[in-house]
Amino acid sequence: MNTQNQVQFIDISDDEAGQRIDNFLLAKLKGVPKSMIYRIIRKGEVRVNKGRIKPEYKLAEGDQVRVPPVRVAEREEAPVSAKLDKVAALANCILYEDDAILVINKPSGTAVHGGSGLSFGVIEGLRALRPEARFLELVHRLDRDTSGILLVAKKRSALRALHEQLRLKQMQKDYLALVRGNWQSHTKVVQAPLLKNILQSGERVVRVSPEGKPSETRFKVEERFENATLVKASPVTGRTHQIRVHTLHAGHPIAFDNRYGDKQFDSQLSGTGLKRLFLHASSLKFTHPKSGEEMRIQAPLDNELNQCLKVLRARKNHQ
Incomplete structure (x- = not known):
């Protein structure tokens, strides 16, 4: 057991202000289950400026939070x-x-x-x-x-x-994905509503469904290979597994996608050294939250993805 055995009094700084007390405690009391946090708030053991509060109370700068002692079971930790x-x-x-x-x-x-x-x-x-x-x-x-x-x-x-920029869709994210087959150049946008299911195992699986949330991804062909296409995918909405499900919906699942992929396509890529999902967030454009300057940051592909493309280019040139 891990015990924080003394009452703590925490003064709220400007940076911590504006968040709900329940979220603040979840971040402060690492490993404490949500149910316990709501219980200590409900029982009045957590106090702000000596008064009881509700879980949705928003902290203000200068508030003093009383946090009671809590006991949590330790998790199996890596060395x-x-x-x-x-x-x-x-x-x-x-x-x-x-x-x-x-x-x-x-x-x-x-x-x-x-x-x-x-x-x-x-x-x-x-x-x-x-x-x-x-x-x-x-x-x-x-x-x-x-x-x-x-x-x-x-x-x-x-x-x-930055969350406001995401909400207003002012942030541009571009991904690179290697997909099965010959992506049709006229398929520039996939709009298909996505519904999230949580399986009994806790695994999340997303599928296209009329009951789902509106979702949109824009696509552009970057490079063509034998039986595969490298596409740039730019999600307009930000749903769980959106690019992976939209490429599958278009008939072109992503290489080595263990949830939405195609094992036969993966086996055609043997010899390329690829063993992981070929989906990479390659570029992000946003406005700097402090300076107001437009930022564009690019992330290079790792060695495994670069090596895979190198082998595919060599195969294409030998045809």
């Missing part, structure tokens, strides 16, 4: 050395950083945050890498197997401004 190696590797993935934002080229196979049995994700790694940073939060997410650009806010004001 410290393995974690340190991952943290060190993340340091080499940083593409851009200033006092408001941090941009990382996320490796494939790393989750954006711990959870569902994982104690380590990108955000935990960055917090370990930047212990002095009082605030580090993901602006958006990437699937675990997708590599590429991930934007992190270092100030709450930056997070709010």
